[in-house]
Amino acid sequence: MSLAPASGIVGTSEKRGRPIGLLLVAAPVLLIGWMVIYPIIDAVVTTVWLPDESGKYGLTLRTYRFFFSDQYSLDNLYLTLWTTVVCSILLLAICLPIALYLRFASGRLATYVQGLAIFPLFVPSIVLSYALIRVLGPNGMVDMLLNAVHLPKLRSPYLTPWAPVIGLVWDHIPLVVLILTAGLGGVSNQSVEAARDVGAGRLAVFRFIILPRLTNPILVALSFSVLGIFSAFTIPYVLGPAAPEMMGPFMQRTFRDLYDPVNAITQAVISFFFCIVFGLFYVRSVIRNRQA
Amino acid sequence: MRRRTFLIGTGSALAAAALPRMAFAEANRIDWYTSSDQNIIDFWTNVVKPKFEAANAGVTINLVDGGDNAGLQAIAERALAALGSSADPQADFFEGFDARQPVGAIDKGLWIDFSKENLSNYSKINPLAIKIDGLPQNLPYRGSQVLLAFDTTKLPADKAPKTWPDLVAWIKANPGQFIYNRPDKGGSGGNFVVRAIYEANGKDPSLFAVDNYTKAKGDEALGKGFDILKDLAPSLMDKGAYTSGNTQSIQLLGQGAVTMIPAWSDQALSAISQGVLPDTTGLVQLSDLGFPGNFARITIPTNGANKALALKLADFVLGEEVQSAVLTELGGFPGVSWDYVSKDLRDKYAALIPTSIPVWPGGDWDKNMKDGWYRNVAPNVDRSK
Numbered sequence: 001m002s003l004a005p006a007s008g009i010v011g012t013s014e015k016r017g018r019p020i021g022l023l024l025v026a027a028p029v030l031l032i033g034w035m036v037i038y039p040i041i042d043a044v045v046t047t048v049w050l051p052d053e054s055g056k057y058g059l060t061l062r063t064y065r066f067f068f069s070d071q072y073s074l075d076n077l078y079l080t081l082w083t084t085v086v087c088s089i090l091l092l093a094i095c096l097p098i099a100l101y102l103r104f105a106s107g108r109l110a111t112y113v114q115g116l117a118i119f120p121l122f123v124p125s126i127v128l129s130y131a132l133i134r135v136l137g138p139n140g141m142v143d144m145l146l147n148a149v150h151l152p153k154l155r156s157p158y159l160t161p162w163a164p165v166i167g168l169v170w171d172h173i174p175l176v177v178l179i180l181t182a183g184l185g186g187v188s189n190q191s192v193e194a195a196r197d198v199g200a201g202r203l204a205v206f207r208f209i210i211l212p213r214l215t216n217p218i219l220v221a222l223s224f225s226v227l228g229i230f231s232a233f234t235i236p237y238v239l240g241p242a243a244p245e246m247m248g249p250f251m252q253r254t255f256r257d258l259y260d261p262v263n264a265i266t267q268a269v270i271s272f273f274f275c276i277v278f279g280l281f282y283v284r285s286v287i288r289n290r291q292a
Numbered sequence: 293m294r295r296r297t298f299l300i301g302t303g304s305a306l307a308a309a310a311l312p313r314m315a316f317a318e319a320n321r322i323d324w325y326t327s328s329d330q331n332i333i334d335f336w337t338n339v340v341k342p343k344f345e346a347a348n349a350g351v352t353i354n355l356v357d358g359g360d361n362a363g364l365q366a367i368a369e370r371a372l373a374a375l376g377s378s379a380d381p382q383a384d385f386f387e388g389f390d391a392r393q394p395v396g397a398i399d400k401g402l403w404i405d406f407s408k409e410n411l412s413n414y415s416k417i418n419p420l421a422i423k424i425d426g427l428p429q430n431l432p433y434r435g436s437q438v439l440l441a442f443d444t445t446k447l448p449a450d451k452a453p454k455t456w457p458d459l460v461a462w463i464k465a466n467p468g469q470f471i472y473n474r475p476d477k478g479g480s481g482g483n484f485v486v487r488a489i490y491e492a493n494g495k496d497p498s499l500f501a502v503d504n505y506t507k508a509k510g511d512e513a514l515g516k517g518f519d520i521l522k523d524l525a526p527s528l529m530d531k532g533a534y535t536s537g538n539t540q541s542i543q544l545l546g547q548g549a550v551t552m553i554p555a556w557s558d559q560a561l562s563a564i565s566q567g568v569l570p571d572t573t574g575l576v577q578l579s580d581l582g583f584p585g586n587f588a589r590i591t592i593p594t595n596g597a598n599k600a601l602a603l604k605l606a607d608f609v610l611g612e613e614v615q616s617a618v619l620t621e622l623g624g625f626p627g628v629s630w631d632y633v634s635k636d637l638r639d640k641y642a643a644l645i646p647t648s649i650p651v652w653p654g655g656d657w658d659k660n661m662k663d664g665w666y667r668n669v670a671p672n673v674d675r676s677k
Binding site: 072075130133134137138139140155156158159160237238240241242243244245252253256257258259261 | 361362365392393395474476529530533534535536537540543544547548549550659662663666667670671
């Protein structure tokens with residue numbers, strides 16, 4: 001009964017607030033148009049509208065043809081995709097248990113775990129990179145600990161594709177944990193207790209009560225971290241192997257060292273198209289969330 | 293009421309802080325930017341700045357660390373954007389930059405042509421240094437050379453390799469004990485690669501000049517050098533790993549992970565004096581043909597507010613006082629010919645520093661050496677074996 005006038009109020013204010021609402025939105029929309037959309041269009045145009053041998057400008061796809069026929073460039077793209085996929089799987093495997101623990105545990109230990117999980121947020125990646133050389137690098141802390149208990153030396157991941165994976169996963173833990181924990185806030189204690197009362201085991205509670213509520217946050221968390229990992233620069237630059245390189249260092253090297261902006265922009269456009277696919281996942285899940 | 297006053301007060305304070313700071317170049321203050329490492333900034337802070345300010349009352353130098361080349365490029369782009377307008381680029385002096393950047397800056401007249409500025413010390417510059425890149429917009433003022441740094445506890449100084457064949461033999465006899473950085477990420481690895489290319493081409497640096505690159509010649513000459521490096525790769529640390537910078541190589545030597553690295557002379561000396569490298573670090577230069585070196589340059593934008601003072605500073609830096617300090621304080625080489633360094637110093641360092649520094653030309657040779665290395669040397673190693 002009391003809902004009816006409330007919805008009436010919302011309805012009228014919506015009509016009256018429309019121009020103001022649009023004005024309020026205008027600033028960020030214009031900003032995105034100017035700082036994001038326009039550079040994207042500009043980048044695409046720069047890479048397809050190029051002079052030929054005689055210096056006449058025309059439509060051409062030659063920089064893209066070069067990228068997709070050049071094994072070196074393709075190897076870099078594959079490594080980037082591989083790193084992104086491996087990092088996503090590891091992130092989910094590490095962060096989901098942490099988030100579940102933080103949601104259901106209470107007490108001092110949980111506070112410490114939360115602090116530890118959020119800590120990487122405050123460590124700049126350049127500091128992290130050099131610290132990881134000290135810890136994981138040859139004769140680093142891991143080697144010393146193994147040596148202390150008379151275990152054989154492990155091959156150091158430093159300067160192999162696994163070092164950026166370790167660094168990037170560590171760097172993205174807080175983001176994923178925060179989003180998942182927020183998503184788990186939507187799972188009420190009552191529903192979990194109700195399921196337990198009818199005899200659901202831990203696994204059944206997870207599978208039928210928690211997971212359905214969590215698919216959206218998982219998608220959001222993954223698409224966010226994928227975007228970050230795909231375009232990562234510092235960690236693969238300092239810790240990764242010389243070749244193949246990830247797209248971030250590859251673009252930077254093409255642009256700054258080879259003075260070749262057109263090919264660097266081509267690499268950026270290609271990276272952008274891969275990121276847009278993950279971005280669409282995010283947008284889709286937001287829309288689905290709204291409708292729900 | 294009090295709460296509201298507080299809100300208004302803090303609100304306007306925050307708003308004031310968020311306003312873009314309007315900054316203008318101050319008169320008589322040279323805004324100086326560098327891409328160099330900390331040892332160079334220390335050198336300017338402790339030696340050049342006090343000497344210049346003492347000699348020119350009322351003038352100050354504002355030393356700003358631009359971080360790296362990309363940092364300076366951003367500031368140079370600001371200056372380029374301000375060119376032709378009355379806007380103030382707030383930059384008067386670039387240390388360790390290259391007038392080739394940003395693309396097109398020379399054609400638009402961003403950089404001062406030093407050969408036309410009648411600097412009193414311009415004629416003293418080492419002709420070799422000017423020949424390197426052949427750009428009068430780059431003013432070379434200090435040089436540094438790559439040498440080998442090694443751990444004398446594992447390799448006694450008298451057994452250290454003194455020629456390239458000795459070095460190759462040592463690397464192969466001690467697999468995993470040598471590493472160099474990627475040629476584009478720092479000059480110590482870059483000049484190691486160049487030295488291999490010289491070795492493959494009859495040890496003749498004069499074959500490579502800034503204007504004689506052709507694709508056929510490049511593929512042949514560089515390819516032979518890359519073959520030497522590919523042959524070395526399985527004997528390097530982790531069967532072909534390459535660090536991503538001068539500093540990381542020094543870190544690995546300091547951690548005892550490797551026994552020998554190529555390193556910049558000035559950087560190795562300051563690492564030893566700061567304790568990053570232990571006192572037991574040995575340094576050696578090859579005697580058959582030294583590792584190449586390079587000169588750090590000064591560039592000055594034509595539209596800086598204090599252009600005249602910046603030119604005066606450039607001239608001052610080329611004077612005997614600073615040039616001698618480059619040798620004694622920095623462990624680098626003077627940018628001027630050796631005749632213009634005091635005789636004592638000339639005698640003292642004569643034995644240490646070879647009379648010729650092979651120099652690798654910038655431009656096409658450099659670009660193709662770096663990219664060719666990535667495409668030919670770096671990937672072709674199966675490191676799992």
